[in-house]
Amino acid sequence: MAHQPTTVHRRDYSAPDYLVDHVALHFDLHQEQTTVHARLELRRNDSDNAQPQPLRLNGIELELLGLALDGVPLTQEDYRLDAESLTIERVPSQCTLEVITRIRPQENMRLEGLYRSGAMFCTQCEAQGFRRITFFLDRPDVMARFTTTIEADRDRYPVLLSNGNQVAQGQAAGNRHWVRWEDPFPKPSYLFALVAGDLACHEDRHVTASGRTVRLRIFTERENLDKTEHAMACLQAAMRWDEATYDLECDLNDYMIVAVGDFNMGAMENKGLNIFNTQYILARPETATDSDYEDILAVVGHEYFHNWTGNRVTLRDWFQLSLKEGLTVFREQQFTAAMGAAAVKRIQEVRGLRAAQFPEDAGPMAHSVRPDKYVEINNFYTATVYMKGAEVIRMYHSLLGQEGFCQGLALYLQRHDGQAVTCRDFLMAMAEANGIDLEQFGLWYSQAGTPCLEVHDEYEPGSGRYTLHIRQHTPATPGQPHKQPLHIPVIVGLLNAEGHDLPLRLENETQAITTGSRVLELRHERETFRFLDIPQRPIPSLLRGFSAPVKLDYAYTEDQLAFLFGHDSDEFNRWEAGQQLSARILLRWVNEGRGSIPERFRTAFRRTLCDTETDPALLAEALALPSENFLAEQMKVIDVEGIHIAREAMRCNLAEHLSEELRARYALCVEQGNKTENTAAAAGYRRLKNAVLGYLATLQNSTELQRCLDQYATADNMTDALAALALLVDSNASEAEASLADFYRRWQHEPLVVDKWLRVQALSSRSDTLARVIQLTAHPAFDIRNPNKVRSLLGAFAQGNPACFHDVSGAGYTFLADRVLELDGINPQVAARLVTPLSRWGRHDPRRSSCMHQQLERIYAQEGLSKDVYEIVARSLDRAVE
Template sequence: MYRETPQPIHLKDYRPPEFLIDRVELRFELDPECTHVESRLDLRRNPAAPPGGGDLWLDGEELRLTHLAIDGRVLASTEYRVDPRGLTLYQVPDRFTLETQVEIEPSLNTALKGLYQSGDLLCTQCEAENFRRITYFLDRPDVLARYTTTLIADQARFPVLLSNGNPIARAELTDGRHSVTWEDPFPKPSYLFALVAGDLSLIEDRFVTASGREVRLQLFVEPHNRDKGEHALNALKKAMRWDEERFGREYDLDFYMIVAVSHFNMGAMENKGLNIFNDKFVLARPDTATDADFDGIESIIAHEYFHNWTGNRITCRDWFQLSLKEGLTVYRDQEFSSDVGSRAVKRIRDVRALRTHQFAEDAGPLAHPVRPESYIEIDNFYTATVYDKGAELVRMQSALLGPTTFRHATDLYFARHDGQAVTIEDFVRCMEDASGRDLSQFRRWYEQAGTPELFIRGHYDAATWTYTLNVRQETPPTPNQPIKRPLHIPLAIGLLGPDGRESPVWLAGEPEPPAPGTRLLELTEPEQQFVFTGLSERPVPSILRGFSAPVRVHDDLSDADRLFLMAHDRDGFCRWDAAQTLHERLILALVADETHPIPEDYLAAFRHALGDTTADRALLAEMLTLPSETYLGDRMAVIDVEGLHRAHRHLMCELGCRLRTELLAIYDSHAETGPYVFAPEAVGRRALKNLALSYLVYAGDESGLACCRAQFETAHNMTDVMAALGLLVDQGGDEAEAALQSFYRRWTGEPLVIDKWFSVQAKFARPDALERVKALIHHPDYSPHNPNRVRALVGTFAKTNQVCFHAVDGSGYRFLVDQVLELDPINPVLAAQLLKPFERWRRFDAGRQALMRTELERILGREGLSSDVFEVASKALA
């Protein structure tokens, strides 16, 4: 068993640091096998800290200490103590300079935390608590200091040396090495420190800020990727201009640098002035990247840039406040993507992700509030709850305040807290101070786990021309929170008349009706009633417009009402949601009864949507895409794996057969006629075309299959190639094997494209899927040391291939746990990420529950298990 049970860290135990660090001087002699790090820290006792002893504790892990001095005096061994977690200095002065020298081994750092080797590069990842793997330090976000960093390395091997801030000195040394010194003028916590060293190509541009200052934009990539950086730089410039116009935030350094690396545990890191990115979210060319890749790059480039203010200039007091920077910045990047693309489509995609991942998290054993009360490993709390639900909390505050007041509130937040490490309460207090509103009840959203459920019933009274909505809110119990208090919930609604036009949402008692459109109601009680007047006929309510709150809605609308909303609602989210609910109800009915008929009015609505030549193509594609099997499973009391898969495919086939003429017309009329363009209209046309193709192929339509083969062979963009390849692989047989071989030969020199090759073989429910994945583990191009490759193969299989992963004999579970246990000593963060599918184990039948429990217990029986994996597995079983 795990010999030493990791102990949780609690929010209630927070104490200010006993010491502060004013200045940090770092000197690196970089070498993959042995890097020497010299550190000089100016420390002083924190006047805000409670009285304590004279000792100082510094975090430090996997460091070899070679020198230790205070104010120039080398310390005797009796004046300090080193242990595997850090360094204790006995009876230190109130103010002093500490000098340390340590040695570290980047080439052996497979966990990719601290300073590590990625291919031929050296780079860092210090968030959340990894700076302690570089030198001894007060490695916590509420210790902000100014850094000066000197990097020294072999000039031929590492011609590019980068760190935070601006370069202030360069030198060529006599032994073939060179040095560059960087100075960051802004105080920052240690998690924002970064360095990169390697042979990199520079792609450069300029940006002139609103105040007229020129900023050098520098994108560093490996030389063979030089032709894949244009989209990322264009996205950066759009994000910089948008942040000036929307939030009044201007960039503050002379340089903004991005480096793409191939080994990275996350998506990207917002280190001050030197963002380090997983190359998946930087590199793109039409023939190597899909529309989804281009979109992801634009969004994540913006996200990391927006962190310059929401995360860097203003940071978190402690890691329990993680959503203060991540939730707020996700909201900002979502708004950016909505403004530069289709707002309705962006909102739909965000809600789909939230419902699929965060709602499941809220309903599982690892449910936690947006601000958790405790954690064992903070790396495990970079979750959908902290990020995506956290963004929804910011969005709700924006809705409650209105756009003008919300902008005043964020201006106040930036002005009041610039250069500080603050809390979620500080942010909400700015919302209150700018608006004069009391948001004390709203704060419960940050403290309370679980997805609220709204039970809504409507009644029309023809005699009084009134329509009454009764709304009850209820949040199910979650681990450690059995009792829930009512929340402050913004509920946006519209009322549609029989002709499809908007009616005024006129509350009884108001002197005159408002203009027709959306009305924001505020729920604060367990149950409330809203009476609308002036309605000569029964309206159809458009509920939760724009997904105004992260809740589940249970209403009494009929299928006819939803078909009406699908056809007439001006709110893109509600149109999509009506369609999704119809899809969901039909699939679940087919699970219960395979002979359940496909309603003619449902087919008619589908046919009408396909024939609507004026509609947004991307919105139509979203409306007509069936919900995933994963999402549908969460809508069942007990997940029926095989039944869902069978019903899902049956409906795809039926739609392909019955709507063949319309689908072929869509495919033919939306064919590519020119060079690839990443723009909303073009992306929507490709999405609708490939959706039509998928219905035809699932139906076994010969014309559709012929189109699929031709598209794979002749398409000039990766979006169309991958759509066709996925459909061929799903069909199986010799054609699938030939296509896979052809694709591999074509792209063998492009690692990110080969990730797609691995992924497409793992995601489809073919009888040989698990054996194929097991064989690919031994493929020469597979490496457990590359997180992208592991996620593409093992992660895709476990998260996407529901039928094969959840095989009744437990083989999928055993395979995943074998991989987790193999990865844990190499990269515990990645190993813990792979365990996510086990969070839902109680949702399945008794046989599968027993198999998953056995595998989770097998994990906990492994001696020397990392705390990352221990926390996920133990909480899943709790």
């Protein structure tokens, strides 16, 4: 780097010197360039009685064509222009500023601001994309009413959309037309949206609980219109759920969604005009998997819920990002749990948290839920802000209950409607609505790292007293060597020898709680909880439902884990016991050499496999072994080969010993599961069937190969076809290449299906996978400018295929670094996310560690490195970014 980029600190926040009451925008869209005319009604923010300050507007890569203040044109002597801002020294306390800029959306590969995706224009303004459209006070605490006029060629762009209500339209010279939109709600610039294109529309409606009719429209390219039914149903379900659960109605007459093929994120909650990655809108059984359907439900719900938790009440500054994202992820989780199997959803959430956020907390990128500093704000759209942020909100819910949580949320929205606020404002609303002290709980926002709970117990047979001793401690993280005790809800149950929950009565209580679970509140480093009237030594079921984002350290025996795996009434903890038991065996094999599978584990596995009463989706989760990445996190120095060999050996061993049961279960799933029905029950059978098929495929005989080939050939849904294809690609069978070629031939005109084709190959455990991935970067199906393609091929390989990516030669690291440097000149935001696997270099053996470190140094030395990549690499190398 020629120089170190500026670091922004939360402590330096100050209120804006000027506010914008109204902004009128006029976009003149052309193929080669776009002219933007902005008219800003400004007033000085004198609330702090400060001396009048110059007006500084943010702007990047803008060509300034004209500038006028209260109708008087300004000359170059009246303002200063640099690479990131426009500054006017003398501005009246109230004025109108007109700014004319020229931009070139067709050259915008960053996909921030206004850009082209295929044949359409679209925008992405969160976090700081609006400054790439026009000069503006581009910060979330400046909220204005927007009026937007869009003018474009009538044939190329018959559909012209922006936030709010359409108030006028007309024809212009030269086969052009215009549409004007007016948003009645003040909003920060990051929520601005514009779309122009030749789009088809799926229209429906929603009648709110109060009787208002809201028009719902999903826009997409014409060939994709038949893939929007599911997304529309999800939107309507989300609207009904928010009304029933939180009494929150849609406040708009029109609610629109547009599906875009080139998008850095999953979706964006722009007020009234959500812009979505096509991945989270388009689906039909032939082209989308059951996981795709579930993801669409979650993301459509998430963006709709933002209408209140993010739009009506927004952020004071970007350090408060989790205020909207953590809260809305939790609401999304509640919604999806209500729509399907709650326990399965919770397992998936925790698996994701442990795979992405726990490593983040334990590495050089550790930061608090409310970060204290950043170089590039796009780098803080992280697992900590989203996933751990949602767990913080869940802990409010565990402490307060649904009723208390609803009361707190209602007070928060009522008190701060139309405002830009902080995480503390949310905490205060929760505390005041419930009459409790949550000051200590606020440490969750400022303290990084994953807490560890060490639990010891005692039982006194004579008195029937059972005691839990719990100690909490949080490891040091960069910049935070010392940690304070947190306020942690720990939900526990106690099981008797028959596997039934015992009534729970704590010391000094007069009546036992008979529901089987209760919340213990930890506030100090060490706590003791004594239960009375326990007739026999119980087996504790700790941290039920994963009630806090912590690591649990309790000396369960393998017999106890097997018992919990078979009997715990808490479905999450039942799954967790199986995971911990299998992880313990696998890690023992890694450290001591492969042994035999204990009979108690094989028995528990067989019982789960043959269970016909439990939800098949939950059984599929229970049969899945811990991932290689999860096992790696349990080791001080990661043994990449040892983990892979041990895990594959266990899969083969189980398949060999339980082959008859596996074949019987596969046949039963085929018989019971409707192959094409898009229901939770049918999806559960498919999930279990394909989990079983995965074990059978490890036998690598002609019978099981033919079973995979038959499933691929006869599948009439993408879930089954893709599962079989993945197993074929993972094998050394000659038929694998023919199946891959057939899949591509059939689906090459469906971009989202081609993404799956790329991903299947990137995740293969074959020894030639890196060579294949390198070849695929030159394939017509791959485009490094498209984030979905990058994530499907490069991201899947580097993040989801540890055995191949971490090959001891270091070739995977060199390949990734090359692609990061290539991407940094195209889309720095995507490049920064791609480089993160290298940040964990310190956890590997010396040879791998040295290779990874060398590639980070190579990236760091690159001239002209973006702020996005610089920040990740510098922190990974422990270079100061103050």
